[in-house]
Amino acid sequence: MTVEMIVRAILLGVGATLVMDVWALLRRRFFGIPSLDYALVGRWLGHIRQGRFRHASIAKAQAMPGERPLGWVCHYLIGVIFVSLFVAVVGPQWLCRPTLLPALLLGLVSVAAPLLLMQPAFGMGLAASRMPSPRQVRLRSLVTHLAFGVGVYLAGWLGAQLFASSLCTV
Incomplete structure (x- = not known):
C-alpha cells in the first residue's frame, strides 16, 4: 500500500465507523434500541492483558481503568483495519470509483466479528445463543454492520469527490 492509500484507508475507516455510530444514535433516539457500550470492549481488552479472554458476563466483570476511551479507540x-483489508483486496481503483455492492459485502463479512468473537467472549454465547432473543441480537448486529458497509461506500464516495488522486490517473 502506498502512503496515499494508507491515509485514504484510515479516513475511510474512520468515516465508515462514524456512519455506523450515527446509525446507532438514531436507532437509540427514535426506536429506543440500545447499542453496545464500548466501555465493555475496553473492559474485555483490559482483562485480556491479564490473561482472561472469556467471561460469563462482561458487564459483571471487574471494571478496568480507562476502559471507555480504550473501547472507543x-x-x-x-473499523480502520477492516477497511484497510478491504482496500487491499478490492484495489486502489475502488477509491476512485466507489461502488455500493463491495462495501455492503464488507459490512456483511464484518458481522462475523461480533457473532463469532465478541459475543462468545462477552458471555453471550456463539452468535448470541445465550441471549433471551438471539435472533433479535443477530439481526441488530447484521443491520449495524450493513450500516458500516453503507458508511464505507459514503466515505469512499466523499473521498473520491474531495481528493484528486494519483491513484486515479491510470
Missing part, C-alpha cells in the same frame, strides 16, 4: 481502530 479500539472500535475505530477495528
Whole structure:
C-alpha cells in the first residue's frame, strides 16, 4: 500500500465507523434500541492483558481503568483495519470509483466479528445463543454492520469527490 492509500484507508475507516455510530444514535433516539457500550470492549481488552479472554458476563466483570476511551479507540481502530483489508483486496481503483455492492459485502463479512468473537467472549454465547432473543441480537448486529458497509461506500464516495488522486490517473 502506498502512503496515499494508507491515509485514504484510515479516513475511510474512520468515516465508515462514524456512519455506523450515527446509525446507532438514531436507532437509540427514535426506536429506543440500545447499542453496545464500548466501555465493555475496553473492559474485555483490559482483562485480556491479564490473561482472561472469556467471561460469563462482561458487564459483571471487574471494571478496568480507562476502559471507555480504550473501547472507543479500539472500535475505530477495528473499523480502520477492516477497511484497510478491504482496500487491499478490492484495489486502489475502488477509491476512485466507489461502488455500493463491495462495501455492503464488507459490512456483511464484518458481522462475523461480533457473532463469532465478541459475543462468545462477552458471555453471550456463539452468535448470541445465550441471549433471551438471539435472533433479535443477530439481526441488530447484521443491520449495524450493513450500516458500516453503507458508511464505507459514503466515505469512499466523499473521498473520491474531495481528493484528486494519483491513484486515479491510470
